[in-house]
Amino acid sequence: MSTVDKQLEEMQAEIENEVPPDISITEVKYEGPELVVYTRDPKRFASDGDLVRRLASQLRKRITVRPDPAVLSKPDSARETVLNVIPEEAGITDLDFHIDTGEVVIEAQKPGMVIGRHGSTLREITQAVGWTPEVVRTPPIESSTVNNVRNFLKQERDERRDVLERIGRQIHREQLSDDEWVRITTLGCCREVGRASFIISTPETRVLIDCGDKPGAEDEVPYLQVPEALGSGANSIDAVVLTHAHLDHSALIPLLFKYGYDGPIYTTEPTRDLMGLLTLDYLDVAAKEGRAPPYESEMVRDAIKHTIPLEYGDVTDIAPDIKLTLHNAGHILGSAIAHFHIGDGLYNIAFSGDIHYDDTRLFNGAVNEFPRVETLVLESTYGGRNDYQTDQTDSERKLIHTIKNTLDRGGDVLVPAFAVGRSQEIMLVLEEAMREGDLPEVPVHLDGMIWEATAIHTTYPEYLRDDLRERIFHDDANPFLSEQFNHIDGGEDERREVADGEPCIVLSTSGMMEGGPILSWIEHLGTDPDSSLVFVGYQAQGTLGRRIQNGWDEIPIGNGGGRQNTLSLDMDVETVDGFSGHADRQGLENFVRTMNPRPEKVLCVHGDESSTQDLSSALYHEFNMRTFAPKNLETFRFV
Numbered sequence: 265m266s267t268v269d270k271q272l273e274e275m276q277a278e279i280e281n282e283v284p285p286d287i288s289i290t291e292v293k294y295e296g297p298e299l300v301v302y303t304r305d306p307k308r309f310a311s312d313g314d315l316v317r318r319l320a321s322q323l324r325k326r327i328t329v330r331p332d333p334a335v336l337s338k339p340d341s342a343r344e345t346v347l348n349v350i351p352e353e354a355g356i357t358d359l360d361f362h363i364d365t366g367e368v369v370i371e372a373q374k375p376g377m378v379i380g381r382h383g384s385t386l387r388e389i390t391q392a393v394g395w396t397p398e399v400v401r402t403p404p405i406e407s408s409t410v411n412n413v414r415n416f417l418k419q420e421r422d423e424r425r426d427v428l429e430r431i432g433r434q435i436h437r438e439q440l441s442d443d444e445w446v447r448i449t450t451l452g453c454c455r456e457v458g459r460a461s462f463i464i465s466t467p468e469t470r471v472l473i474d475c476g477d478k479p480g481a482e483d484e485v486p487y488l489q490v491p492e493a494l495g496s497g498a499n500s501i502d503a504v505v506l507t508h509a510h511l512d513h514s515a516l517i518p519l520l521f522k523y524g525y526d527g528p529i530y531t532t533e534p535t536r537d538l539m540g541l542l543t544l545d546y547l548d549v550a551a552k553e554g555r556a557p558p559y560e561s562e563m564v565r566d567a568i569k570h571t572i573p574l575e576y577g578d579v580t581d582i583a584p585d586i587k588l589t590l591h592n593a594g595h596i597l598g599s600a601i602a603h604f605h606i607g608d609g610l611y612n613i614a615f616s617g618d619i620h621y622d623d624t625r626l627f628n629g630a631v632n633e634f635p636r637v638e639t640l641v642l643e644s645t646y647g648g649r650n651d652y653q654t655d656q657t658d659s660e661r662k663l664i665h666t667i668k669n670t671l672d673r674g675g676d677v678l679v680p681a682f683a684v685g686r687s688q689e690i691m692l693v694l695e696e697a698m699r700e701g702d703l704p705e706v707p708v709h710l711d712g713m714i715w716e717a718t719a720i721h722t723t724y725p726e727y728l729r730d731d732l733r734e735r736i737f738h739d740d741a742n743p744f745l746s747e748q749f750n751h752i753d754g755g756e757d758e759r760r761e762v763a764d765g766e767p768c769i770v771l772s773t774s775g776m777m778e779g780g781p782i783l784s785w786i787e788h789l790g791t792d793p794d795s796s797l798v799f800v801g802y803q804a805q806g807t808l809g810r811r812i813q814n815g816w817d818e819i820p821i822g823n824g825g826g827r828q829n830t831l832s833l834d835m836d837v838e839t840v841d842g843f844s845g846h847a848d849r850q851g852l853e854n855f856v857r858t859m860n861p862r863p864e865k866v867l868c869v870h871g872d873e874s875s876t877q878d879l880s881s882a883l884y885h886e887f888n889m890r891t892f893a894p895k896n897l898e899t900f901r902f903v
């Protein structure tokens with residue numbers, strides 16, 4: 265008998281010992297990091313609201329209880345009973361019974377009403393029908409990404425269960441070594457922005473953190489071939505942790521599956537969905553630009569199938585000697601700081617990913633309290649000594665002023681924006697300004713992936729800032745559903761009509777004007793001196809956006825039949841800073857100053873050479889801690 269089986273047998277005995285004698289336990293097994301307990305008496309189990317929590321803390325495992333398939337009531341009659349138990353206002357949109365697991369997945373507009381006070385309605389459901397309810401939110405704005413991911417996972421249920429069981433046995437395998445050491449190797453994004461990737465190794469375990477691409481330099485991929493990474497085969501990696509969905513962190517995660525990786529990806533649920541959206545778009549763009557995509561869309565599906573979603577604050581075993589906890593990073597939807605607890609109190613490392621320290625309209629500021637942390641790996645995008653951003657209130661005032669002037673003289677306002685994050689932040693500014701009378705109520709058109717990204721945001725209000733979440737949850741005052749917003753889904757005809765019509769605001773991708781519908785908008789509006797082009801995000805060196813900022817006014821347009829025309833840009837060009845998703849220099853210092861506990865060592869990464877060095881030396885002088893600005897391919901030993 266394998267050690268894992270022996271371990272499961274012992275745990276089954278311990279559980280039988282703990283539960284009342286008339287509750288029968290038929291099987292105990294691992295599914296990913298969770299311990300699944302099958303019982304013939306799910307109703308008795310559910311009647312003691314505290315039982316599962318007691319078992320979880322005694323066994324130090326995450327526990328899910330499932331009915332033994334033999335005792336389930338028929339789906340048809342169960343359906344009726346479930347609908348009777350749940351209040352009508354919950355707005356059930358789908359009920360799906362899974363015989364193999366005894367779960368009923370309930371999709372509802374108001375999941376809170378399905379859950380009930382402290383889970384009381386859920387327990388009532390189990391008591392009535394024996395099935396284990398699982399609740400998901402109906403997206404308030406229909407999202408094809410969320411639909412596709414959910415349908416795909418439904419389809420792949422059987423295979424996914426096998427994947428999870430295999431991962432579960434892997435996580436709980438016997439520890440083989442008595443050695444104690446902990447190392448980090450830097451595989452990318454050191455003294456550069458892009459291709460974020462690190463590896464933590466211990467005698468037992470190797471964990472890859474992020475696997476990104478470098479925008480504009482797609483041939484520079486992370487050093488996955490060195491022995492410390494995938495050199496001895498992708499299967500030597502135990503787990504992958506993804507901090508957030510931006511392509512400089514996520515783009516090459518699917519590539520790992522092409523290399524033969526078949527382990528778990530730990531991240532948040534919204535990051536999983538956004539990763540699907542952004543990596544598929546990444547393949548699309550590569551194909552359109554005539555580059556060979558590094559992997560096929562099949563590998564994106566593999567990545568989604570192997571994703572184990574975690575919520576902020578969940579402490580999760582990901583290896584015999586490593587526990588992972590994700591915390592809000594305040595950067596984009598679902599973005600996380602990854603905290604690793606290694607060994608039995610041996611060492612603690614936090615990877616910041618990308619962070620925003622202060623609250624924004626969309627998100628609460630980054631978490632910087634941890635039970636313990638000895639080393640912090642900190643982003644330094646704006647770590648340079650002069651990298652101070654305009655205060656967001658001032659930026660918002662300037663944006664509203666610029667828009668108002670343009671509308672007053674009868675022009676249109678065109679804002680190139682990234683689909684994820686900045687667009688929704690600007691939408692919230694516009695919605696409030698119109699509601700409070702600071703801007704006239706004109707249509708705001710959303711083009712490119714912005715609508716889809718917004719739909720994903722509204723699917724996961726738990727990940728948004730407190731007051732915004734409350735508006736979406738309770739008041740039916742979802743600002744994203746404001747009637748000002750219009751999704752451009754009618755293609756070129758609709759664009760022409762909008763451009764010829766009344767004054768309006770257009771938010772469109774791509775954010776740096778490197779492609780996407782923004783180029784059509786330039787063709788429609790570019791020659792109108794009354795209209796304005798307003799930049800709200802960083803424009804990288806070499807992009808069309810940066811050139812226009814620098815005064816370029818002959819814009820190449822159209823590529824039909826190899827013919828290139830130019831358009832002379834007569835729009836007013838404005839830049840409004842201050843809407844960044846990153847902490848600026850002050851924010852990074854504040855993050856470290858108020859961090860609890862303060863780390864002993866800081867590795868400054870994810871910034872150009874001078875930013876990482878500036879930040880490293882400032883933190884050293886200010887807080888008297890050991891700081892580093894590593895290069896790629898360095899290895900640090902901590903224990």
Ligand SMILES: [Zn+2]
Pocket residue numbers: 508510595618
């Ligand atoms: Zn990012």
